[in-house]
Amino acid sequence: MKSNVGHCLAAAGIAGFIKIVLALRHRQLPPTVNFDRLNEHIALADTPFYVNDRLQAWEVADTDRRRAAISAFGFSGTNAHVVVAEPLAREExxxxxxxxxxxxxxxxxxxxxxxxxxxxxxxxxxxxxxxxxxxxxxxxxxxxxxxxxxxxxxxxxxxxxxxxxxxxxxxxxxxxxxxxxxxxxxxxxxxxxxxxxxxxxxxxxxxxxxxxxxxxxxxxxxxxxxxxxxxxxxxxYGEIKPKRIRLPLYPFAKQRYWIDSSSATQTATTSTALHPLLHTNTSDFTAQSYRSKFTGTETFLRDHRVKLGGRGVQKVLPGVAYLEMARAAIQHAAPAQAKSPVLEISEFVWLKPLVVTEPKEVSIALSRNDQDANINYEIFSEDAAGRSVHCQGFAAYKPLSATPRLDLDQLKGQMTRGAVDCDALYGMFDVMGLQYGSAHRGITSLHLGNHQLLAQLRLPECVLQGSAAFQLHPSLMDSALQACAGLIVDFAQPPGEPLVPFALASLQVFSACTEEMFAWLRYSSGSRPEDKVIRLDIDVCDRHGSVCVQMQGFSARVAESAASFDSAFYGRLLERIMTGEVSAMDAAELG
Structure with missing residues (x-):
């Protein structure tokens, strides 16, 4: 056993037992590794014994059973010898x-x-x-x-x-x-x-x-x-019980707690942060609010770079990160909900992009609308130039009757216009000024249909650690939005400027994202490919078809630099949205 796993000291006996049980199960003899030649003082030539230096089938006579012995010699002089045999076949x-x-x-x-x-x-x-x-x-x-x-x-x-x-x-x-x-x-x-x-x-x-x-x-x-x-x-049951069979064991929550020394900034806040996107509670008697501090080393910033006009390529907080930030803040601030509620975020408008060139603080403020029980939220940052609002919208909890479900086999059959090469897709994004690092390359396949597409997503290996803290993981959700290019971008002549999220009429969160997902994208009702502003509906489901996230009325626009951002115009637009004068879908046309 020592050659396979090293010196186990007090655990040598149980390690040998585990090895024998596995050998009995697979009916194979595992090799003793790193064996070159026999010690000259040991003579095995005329004996039935030999050193097994290769994996081989464990053959026995039909009337016999496989048996093995374990010898454990303790430092204290205590010796143990155990003989293990495979079980007899159950009698019919x-x-x-x-x-x-x-x-x-x-x-x-x-x-x-x-x-x-x-x-x-x-x-x-x-x-x-x-x-x-x-x-x-x-x-x-x-x-x-x-x-x-x-x-x-x-x-x-x-x-x-x-x-x-x-x-x-x-x-x-x-x-x-x-x-x-x-x-x-x-x-x-x-x-x-x-x-x-x-x-x-x-x-x-x-x-x-x-x-x-x-x-x-x-x-x-x-x-x-x-x-x-x-x-x-x-x-x-009576005296003779049914037999126990091999079944799946307990699905432990796969949340890792290993410290990653390569992400010192993120791990430094792990023990105290409420959420990776929501670090501290800054609420007082006047307002419910939370604050986060981003340095640019976070994967959702390091691997998400956007070309912003004359400022070149910058680290920009993904638009989907605001959705998860709002969801997490509402979850922390809201009282205990009824069983299986659905959080709906509506009239969501992305305004000024958050560019992180140095450590930057971002805040989210929540307030309650007593008239319609909606939760108002606003995500903003402040610096020497003043206050910048990055997004704003409403949210509310709704009872869950049944989780929507997609027939993935049927959808796959509708994607008859061929597949898009993922490497070519991300190459096109580079040309547009959207530079996605490994943490934001989650599309593994993309198949086109008639005014619709189906994208398969997988959480990149580099962000698996700590992914359980998210419900709307930025890598997966951003990859779902990336798939929009299949419906709104001419691959032969991609635009020279990047497209970034602008408005979202509604988002419903039924459950947390899983490591492997599918995104079904199609045009919203009334929206057409030739429209100036294209609106899309997006369902993100797990590999069984159960919808985890549902988005309606999503639209994008050409990214603006901070210098060209018309704060007065968008400020007036926000006021009109918050007062109900215009909807997020109408705002997309005006923006």
Whole structure:
């Protein structure tokens, strides 16, 4: 073992055990690496022993089992020797004797610490079933989840009679249908009062559970479990239990905490910042506000450079970063929301670009409109020249009925006008004055259809660390907007000036972006390719088609330098938007 992983000291024994179990599982003998020649004092020529210096199949006679031994010699003089053998094949009589479904259905429980992990667990189970090479026994699957997994706070249960029915209900749940027959969703924290009588009277609890088991009232049992009552599922079975099978394990939140020394500025604020784009709370009795300080070393600035008139190429904060900044500020400032709310940001207008040539402070101010319950926000910076407003708009929380879902296979079939070479696309951006570094090159494929396109996005490797802190990750969202070029730019004659975001009628956030996404772009209702200002609708979904972000009425304009920015004109335009005189879509025409 030492040649494979090094000297493990006290962990040498368990490391050897893990190696043997893996060798038994794969039925292969792993090599001892870095072996050149045998010690001259060891004579193995006339023995059955040899040093295995290559990977080879672990062959045994049909009537035998694979076996291996571990020897661990401790510094204290304590020695241990363990023999490990592969398990005997299960006898078919045992399998046939195990209880099968009896017409009342089978209970399939799932649980997790957080709602996000519960949804991920359901998604991984669905993928496992769909990708299985051999048929899956429903009872074995259910039994494994019942007794082989810890029951956690967030709970989801299915009462089904077949693998096909389970697949259908998992798919419906992931598509946003949270309530349907045979599906039970609960949370232990919300169920304390309803189950308090069970906590006080254990005899009553056991009597009710035993009666439900005897009468095979599985739906009622599952409902109690979903509300937080822990059950001994083994009582559903006789002496011979179903077998446990290999299923996906717990989907831990993949948030890294390793310090990246190459990003000293970002990591210096990680421990204290509220969010990568929202560093400190500067609220007082007069206003709700937050402030951030950007140095230009951040990936969303370092790899996002725009040519601004006579000033040359500058580090410019991506337009999508303001959306995430507003979302994060509202989340921190708003009271606890009802379950599964949708944040809608509307009448969003990008004004003066934020150029970072030296450390720069940016603030966001929030206020509440008591008449329509909207949240007003304004993102601005201040310097010797005065106050510069970068964007402004409204936001509100809305109840979620069902998450929109796209049929990706159907959309892919509609993209009949060919694919765009991604390297050529980013080369065209360079010509336009949009210089995207590795952190902002998230388009992996782009396929054109009739007045629409479908772009596949992937979070670049260089920004995976810390990505869990974002819901609207700047790299992914900016890549979605980059795809607009497929509809509004003539690739044969690209414009000599960069296009930057200007107005957005509406944005709804259903869930956080994932590492792999698809963006479906098409013209907004009433907008045409020949219009002076083109407006687009954009849906950004995960690889299963569940929409995470929905944008309507997005438009772009030619970037202006700070010197040419008409602050008086845009100030008047902002006032007209905030008073409802014009909409963001009308403002795009005026701008």
């Amino acid at each position: 009589v045992r399998k046939s004797a195990a209880p099968r479904t009896d017409g009342n259905g089978v209970v399939v429980p799932l649980s997790a610490r957080m709602p996000e992990q519960l949804e991920q667990k359901a998604r991984e189970l669905l993928d496992f079933i769909r990708n299985a090479e051999d048929p899956i026994d429903l009872v074995d699957l259910a039994y494994t989840l019942q007794v082989g997994r810890e029951a956690m706070e967030e709970r989801l249960g299915f009462l089904v009679s077949s693998i096909a029915q389970l697949t259908e209900k998992l798919d419906a749940f992931l598509s946003g249908a949270r309530e349907s027959e045979g599906v039970h969703r609960g949370q232990m924290q919300d169920a304390k009062d309803s189950l308090s009588i069970f906590a006080q009277d254990a005899d009553m609890r056991d009597a009710i559970v035993d009666r439900c088991i005897a009468q095979r009232q599985l739906g009622k049992l599952l409902s109690l479990w979903a509300k937080g009552l822990d059950l001994d599922w083994r009582k559903l």
